[in-house]
Amino acid sequence: MVRIAPISESLPAFLASRNYSQIAVLVDEQTKKHCYPRVKNLLPKHRLIQIRSGETQKHLGTAGEIWKALTDAGFDRHGLLLNLGGGVIGDMGGFCAATYKRGIDFVQLPTTLLSQVDASVGGKLGIDFEGLKNHIGVFRIPDAVLIDAGFLATLPFRELRSGFAEVIKHCLIADASKWEEIRNKEWEEQNWEDLISHSVAIKEKITESDPTEKGLRKILNFGHTLGHAIETHFLEDPKKRLLHGEAIAAGMITEAWLSFKRGWLTEEELLQLEEFLFTTYGKADIRPEDFEAIVALTAQDKKNRGKEIRFSLLKGIGTCVFDIPVTKKEMTEALQYYIG
Amino acid sequence: MVRIAPISESLPAFLASRNYSQIAVLVDEQTKKHCYPRVKNLLPKHRLIQIRSGETQKHLGTAGEIWKALTDAGFDRHGLLLNLGGGVIGDMGGFCAATYKRGIDFVQLPTTLLSQVDASVGGKLGIDFEGLKNHIGVFRIPDAVLIDAGFLATLPFRELRSGFAEVIKHCLIADASKWEEIRNKEWEEQNWEDLISHSVAIKEKITESDPTEKGLRKILNFGHTLGHAIETHFLEDPKKRLLHGEAIAAGMITEAWLSFKRGWLTEEELLQLEEFLFTTYGKADIRPEDFEAIVALTAQDKKNRGKEIRFSLLKGIGTCVFDIPVTKKEMTEALQYYIG
Structure with a gap:
């Protein structure tokens, strides 16, 4: 309840x-x-x-x-x-x-x-x-x-912004019109009470249909496979440590690129997504020498089966598919795209 | 399964x-x-x-x-x-x-x-x-x-006998005729395959009707409130440490006495139960100076609610009732009865 x-x-x-x-x-x-x-x-x-x-x-x-x-x-x-x-x-x-x-x-x-x-x-x-x-x-x-x-x-700005990443994710995986709404608003214009209700309703619906993550629930992991790995990678470094949502923002950009590569997002959709996320969160200080460790960390993701790394990827804005195998090479390319 | x-x-x-x-x-x-x-x-x-x-x-x-x-x-x-x-x-x-x-x-x-x-x-x-x-x-x-x-x-005798206590318990709480059967057999005559099937069937039926122990399942704790406390009390003493079933045998005698005191078992039933258990397990070396610690340990039993200690007690052989409040004084008397 x-x-x-x-x-x-x-x-x-x-x-x-x-x-x-x-x-x-x-x-x-x-x-x-x-x-x-x-x-x-x-x-x-x-x-x-x-x-x-x-x-x-x-x-x-x-x-x-x-x-x-x-x-x-x-x-x-x-x-x-x-x-x-x-x-x-x-x-x-x-x-x-x-x-x-x-x-x-x-x-x-x-x-x-x-x-x-x-x-x-x-x-x-x-x-x-x-x-x-x-x-x-x-x-x-x-x-x-x-x-x-x-x-x-009572919350510092960075904490509030961190939570906003999950709000953005819920729109991207399940509600294209809400995505249009939030991405066209300034930070100060966002209506938190409304966004909380919206996010909770989406998350409840998905988790009730699949409480133990056998299938559909995995779409909630969009942005989280590389996002978690990035978060974990910087966890022990006080200077570069990211809040969860900050890491997930980077995860959503890299994973949106993986969708784009499969032809599931248009270039315009990818650019809109990345513009909004970079404007809101800035760019995480990931360097080429971090790639290998980050990619290796994705192997510990709880969604995996055997040695294959599986992602939840957008198939158009507002729709997400799961259990998509992604190679280590593609992940490295996605990180390279992120750092530009 | x-x-x-x-x-x-x-x-x-x-x-x-x-x-x-x-x-x-x-x-x-x-x-x-x-x-x-x-x-x-x-x-x-x-x-x-x-x-x-x-x-x-x-x-x-x-x-x-x-x-x-x-x-x-x-x-x-x-x-x-x-x-x-x-x-x-x-x-x-x-x-x-x-x-x-x-x-x-x-x-x-x-x-x-x-x-x-x-x-x-x-x-x-x-x-x-x-x-x-x-x-x-x-x-x-x-x-x-x-x-x-x-x-x-592959099992030592003491381990096998320890397990037998739970077989006895299942008979006492749910099957009076099986109790008559086992208590009239010598140790060497017991049919383990048959007793395993019998016990598993009783335990499965009870636990499936109440998986998280909100009610009926508590009857499986007959012998276990004082039994667990006795087991825990001697856990750190290598000389007096009891196997689980040995402690539960003592627990069943003391708790059968609590049933007898309530008029729920006849004296003959109590004596039959006690004779069979003492013959099989001997008497645990509990002394009056142990009583207070044992009684105090019952307060940690997971079935309790607030400060009241609740027992599962026999109401006739083959039937068990649960959530029966028992005072510390009664527990001490039951332990006194056990040591004789």
């Missing part, structure tokens, strides 16, 4: 419909400061579990801290975990809840645009492992996703 | 029906030596993953080793993990498979009586955490459970 409404309405209504023995709220130092004050007084007696912020914290050690905090608090199977934060908090808190005593209820309270339009919907949960993103995890639909666009006011 | 047949038939038939990109077999040093030789030649090219045997290895560190081995082998989502061993291998291998890249296929090849009649059926997977049994885990039904009674020949 995804509800887009002020949290002061949606959270008390949800709690009134259930009967939990204990409640805990998972935060990081950022959401404790900026978001928790809006949540605190809506809850009965509860426990606060705090972890350090950032993708680099999304590992087994932090999951252990969350499991330990739930254990120390004497949580039984009828407890509730509220995940207040962005994708890291939601993915990891959800994974910990889904595996604590083989699963307790959890509610996502996404506070970033990225988690509101993407991570909180669809039930993908997990942690990074050995430098691989979301390598350990499960699929489980949260007991509720309560989205409040009011939290976006 | 549970199949009881020689593995030389069931395993090739299963593999022929699927198309896996990679196969790995999880073993410990015991099953590598005693069981793997019977499996090895039935498989195409595969990788062996070896962990150390024993319940004390069932922790996050070992899970990390398994995840790492799958990662290093380049396993994608279309790989298969075969768990060749007892409950620890099955629970932990299953958990690792269910969480690797959000879930790959796995097949249980249980080699102990305990895992054949209990752990391999019903989809409970997990690891111990902070000394608490199966504290982190998920529910997922294996892609197949292939049971070969031939493996029992």
Whole structure:
């Protein structure tokens, strides 16, 4: 159940419909400061579990801290975990809840645009492992996703722009007219509440038809095969580290070029797409010496089968096809096209 | 899908029906030596993953080793993990498979009586955490459970007897006539193939009607609330450590007494049960100074709600009811009755 409404309405209504023995709220130092004050007084007696912020914290050690905090608090199977934060908090808190005593209820309270339009919907949960993103995890639909666009006011510009990449992706894979609408607007003109509803509706529809990613759901990975690899490649470099959406923007350009090469996008469509993405995100500092490592990282993508790397590619704007084999040579060419 | 047949038939038939990109077999040093030789030649090219045997290895560190081995082998989502061993291998291998890249296929090849009649059926997977049994885990039904009674020949007597406790439990909670049959037979007369089929049928029926233990499934926990607590209490003491079934035998006696106290078992039924279990298992060395710690450990049982400890208790032989609140005082009295 995804509800887009002020949290002061949606959270008390949800709690009134259930009967939990204990409640805990998972935060990081950022959401404790900026978001928790809006949540605190809506809850009965509860426990606060705090972890350090950032993708680099999304590992087994932090999951252990969350499991330990739930254990120390004497949580039984009828407890509730509220995940207040962005994708890291939601993915990891959800994974910990889904595996604590083989699963307790959890509610996502996404506070970033990225988690509101993407991570909180669809039930993908997990942690990074050995430098691989979301390598350990499960699929489980949260007991509720309560989205409040009011939290976006607490967000730095770069974070908001990062989330916008998933909004763009949803338009490109499923709604050509919405793509026309957003690409012809200035940044300040975008209507976030409307875009959240639009993205959530598309993502819910796709994930409900294929919850465990056997087929159609893979189209959500457009921009993510090379995008994830680029993100992972720069993860350990503080100067060049990219936010998820920034890496996905680069991924969408390179993968749009792969579509263009197959004759599935016109040159005009490719240029429009790349103009909008370069204007919004600038160009990531990828160099020829990075190509080999980035291409190698695509082999760890969870969509692959055997040694073949498969992509989700646009077939015209608003349509996406999946399981398209792409060679390492083509990937290198796509990266070369990107850096120009 | 549970199949009881020689593995030389069931395993090739299963593999022929699927198309896996990679196969790995999880073993410990015991099953590598005693069981793997019977499996090895039935498989195409595969990788062996070896962990150390024993319940004390069932922790996050070992899970990390398994995840790492799958990662290093380049396993994608279309790989298969075969768990060749007892409950620890099955629970932990299953958990690792269910969480690797959000879930790959796995097949249980249980080699102990305990895992054949209990752990391999019903989809409970997990690891111990902070000394608490199966504290982190998920529910997922294996892609197949292939049971070969031939493996029992490799088992020490104490291990076989441990598994028998779950067979006894299934009779006590669901089949009074089978209980009469087994309790009137000598150890040497028991027909293991028949008892495995009987136990698996009962467990499958119960778990299929309630996969995530919201209700009826709890009756499978008869003997396990105090039994698990007794097992955990002695886990760190090498001299007094009990096998699972040995602890459950003590749990069944103490919990049968709780039923008797409620007027749900006659004195004759209690004495018959107790005579058979003491004859088979002897008496565990529990002392009055252990009572408080054992009772405290029941509070960590996953079936509880809030502070109340709830039991599954017999209501006559062959019938079991669940969610029965039991006070700490009663538990202490039950333990006192046990030690006599």
